Amino acid sequence: MTAAPVTGPASTPVLEVKDLSVRFRPRGRSEVHAVSGLNYSVPAGHTVAIIGESGSGKTASSRAIMGLLPRSAQASGSVLLSGTELLGLSPRALRKHRGRDVAMIFQDPARSLNPTMKIGPQIAEAVRTHTKMSRAEARERAIELFTLVRLSAPAQRYDEYPHQLSGGMRQRVMIAMALSCSPKLLIADEATTALDVTTQAQIMRLLAELQERLGMAILMISHDLGLAASYADEVVVMYAGRTVEHAPVRELFRNVRMPYTSALLGAVPRLDRAAHTPLPVIQGRPPDLSVELAGCPFAPRCPRADERCSEQRPPFAEHKQGHWYACWYPLPDGEQAAAAGAR
Amino acid sequence: MTEPLLQARGLVQEFPVRGQGGVHGGVVQALSGVSLDIVRGETLSVVGETGSGKSTLARCVMQAPPPKSGDVVFQGTSLGPLRGAALRDARRSMQMIFQDPYTSLDPLWSVARIVAEPLVAAGMRDRAKRRQRVGELLEQVGLDVSVHGRRRARELSGGQCQRVAIARALAASPALIIADEAVSSLDVLVQAQVLNLLEGLRTTLGLSYLFIAHDLALVKQVSDRVAVMYLGRLCETGPADEVYAHPRHPYTVELLDAVPRVEQAELGKRPSGDLPAAGEAASPVNPPSGCRFRTRCPRAQSRCAAETPVLAAPSGADPGHLVACHFPVTVDAPTAAASGTVAG
Numbered sequence: 001m002t003a004a005p006v007t008g009p010a011s012t013p014v015l016e017v018k019d020l021s022v023r024f025r026p027r028g029r030s031e032v033h034a035v036s037g038l039n040y041s042v043p044a045g046h047t048v049a050i051i052g053e054s055g056s057g058k059t060a061s062s063r064a065i066m067g068l069l070p071r072s073a074q075a076s077g078s079v080l081l082s083g084t085e086l087l088g089l090s091p092r093a094l095r096k097h098r099g100r101d102v103a104m105i106f107q108d109p110a111r112s113l114n115p116t117m118k119i120g121p122q123i124a125e126a127v128r129t130h131t132k133m134s135r136a137e138a139r140e141r142a143i144e145l146f147t148l149v150r151l152s153a154p155a156q157r158y159d160e161y162p163h164q165l166s167g168g169m170r171q172r173v174m175i176a177m178a179l180s181c182s183p184k185l186l187i188a189d190e191a192t193t194a195l196d197v198t199t200q201a202q203i204m205r206l207l208a209e210l211q212e213r214l215g216m217a218i219l220m221i222s223h224d225l226g227l228a229a230s231y232a233d234e235v236v237v238m239y240a241g242r243t244v245e246h247a248p249v250r251e252l253f254r255n256v257r258m259p260y261t262s263a264l265l266g267a268v269p270r271l272d273r274a275a276h277t278p279l280p281v282i283q284g285r286p287p288d289l290s291v292e293l294a295g296c297p298f299a300p301r302c303p304r305a306d307e308r309c310s311e312q313r314p315p316f317a318e319h320k321q322g323h324w325y326a327c328w329y330p331l332p333d334g335e336q337a338a339a340a341g342a343r
Numbered sequence: 344m345t346e347p348l349l350q351a352r353g354l355v356q357e358f359p360v361r362g363q364g365g366v367h368g369g370v371v372q373a374l375s376g377v378s379l380d381i382v383r384g385e386t387l388s389v390v391g392e393t394g395s396g397k398s399t400l401a402r403c404v405m406q407a408p409p410p411k412s413g414d415v416v417f418q419g420t421s422l423g424p425l426r427g428a429a430l431r432d433a434r435r436s437m438q439m440i441f442q443d444p445y446t447s448l449d450p451l452w453s454v455a456r457i458v459a460e461p462l463v464a465a466g467m468r469d470r471a472k473r474r475q476r477v478g479e480l481l482e483q484v485g486l487d488v489s490v491h492g493r494r495r496a497r498e499l500s501g502g503q504c505q506r507v508a509i510a511r512a513l514a515a516s517p518a519l520i521i522a523d524e525a526v527s528s529l530d531v532l533v534q535a536q537v538l539n540l541l542e543g544l545r546t547t548l549g550l551s552y553l554f555i556a557h558d559l560a561l562v563k564q565v566s567d568r569v570a571v572m573y574l575g576r577l578c579e580t581g582p583a584d585e586v587y588a589h590p591r592h593p594y595t596v597e598l599l600d601a602v603p604r605v606e607q608a609e610l611g612k613r614p615s616g617d618l619p620a621a622g623e624a625a626s627p628v629n630p631p632s633g634c635r636f637r638t639r640c641p642r643a644q645s646r647c648a649a650e651t652p653v654l655a656a657p658s659g660a661d662p663g664h665l666v667a668c669h670f671p672v673t674v675d676a677p678t679a680a681a682s683g684t685v686a687g
Binding site: 053054166167196197198199200201204223224225226227229230231253263264265266267268269270271272273274275276277278279280281282283285 | 392393500501530531532534535536538539542543557558559560561563564565566567583584587597598599600601602603604605606
């Protein structure tokens, strides 16, 4: 395979999400606006990270892309995969894209693999679902993929069961399966959260290396800004179903504007923090998403908020080339460095 | 120096495994001779990856189950020979908090009942007194008995559950709290709140902590001393500042190198890919001879397979900094970890 050139944001993005909203209608309860008006795009060879706490809508938005939402949920807006609209496709039409053009890896590799089936045949099955390969060819391809994800002794591993592998090895198998049909887009939903830090670093570096070789786009879903800092090109910060800040990674970490992003950043465990110094924290919890809020959803927890914030929603706007945020009182330059150390 | 609050001496724990489905039977050497001390008011963090024996260490300290050999001396009492009521009395001042806040609380019990249980066990008969104490304990962890007291675990958030678990631990007025990955599964903002809470309780109540974690960055903010474990043995131990700034064991360097760095994004750097590909831990059923880390170690030589390194002070180290390595990293060698720490 030839190395794909690293394409800039100017070319057609692999994934384009426009005004995506997801509503849950649980029986007998009021509607929950899990995702509201989400916009972003992922060009080939790029990694975009969607960051947020539990319940921020990050997972619901990625499931909407894959068509994996439960029946009680409804997605609206537009999801374009290389120009093809995915929302509203029939399950049959969607299955053609899923696995072939877009693949997903999940948090728990143990639960994503069939425990009663050897790992090699599981990969071969995925390969044969989307291509016209013979059994022997699919076996070859599976071993090739195991080599690609640097699983030790790939030919012997073919006949092993998931329980014989460690968590990191299982996640490598999941990545091999995801890559089996050379997808244009890989969605990694908290793919390393359950792993040790050392294993996490190996998996993330493996993904970065494979991305460079195969030129795929990666959509990374995580609660960890530190991980995004290290491995993403662009960061989308979600709060209460909405994007609150969106910027290239370096710009975001240098000039954070939205107080919520700053709070997330301040709470990231860092090696350069002195012992026994309190971490900067914010109190409170994310708002109830079944109630429509008039103002900024973060206002009740925000140290900078005043009346205007709880009455009027700040527009999500591009304030500087590539740097979007929704805040009436954004942090000035260099505020974050001070906030992370002191406060 | 005053007598340490807790002394663990040569702890060994082994578990037999039966062969099944192609896996060979044998003995898991979970802990192979681990010794450590905790003085009053101090926080010791034990860091290592899955299978390093750090949770087994916590359980051995609690005598649940007791170690196969070695002894634990807590508040001047040797726990090894104790059984039954005598053991329960001796370890009442030692309480544990677990990783999963939902499964470590009884789903059918109210918060107030969960927190009151240790008080009943300690013989507090008076109901009114008990109710008052439960109120105080919940307040200490930032909960309100009138709001949260009657709720069940499923009606609480992860952070609130962990606060209840902390209140329950405090009910016995412990001197030592063992926190086994107590904040690992929480969202980052909640994690910071709970870490701050634990820090605050340490100073107000004069607690000591044994913190078990897999992430060195996570425990940086709370630790006085750090012990790094790999496959049932200690690799390195010492004052936290010293270990973070000048890691001597190659495994400690690897752990530090694996931490995602916010500082790097500020500088516009990305981590590059020279982590060893064979970075899987060896099997605790059949651990490597000599130094157990040698199969992963970039510095390993033939001596590492032949001779087991013992904990010793490397040349030029601060007092109390010990490393079990034949070829420790020297201070002036610019390791990735050390330069990263300075770059913040």
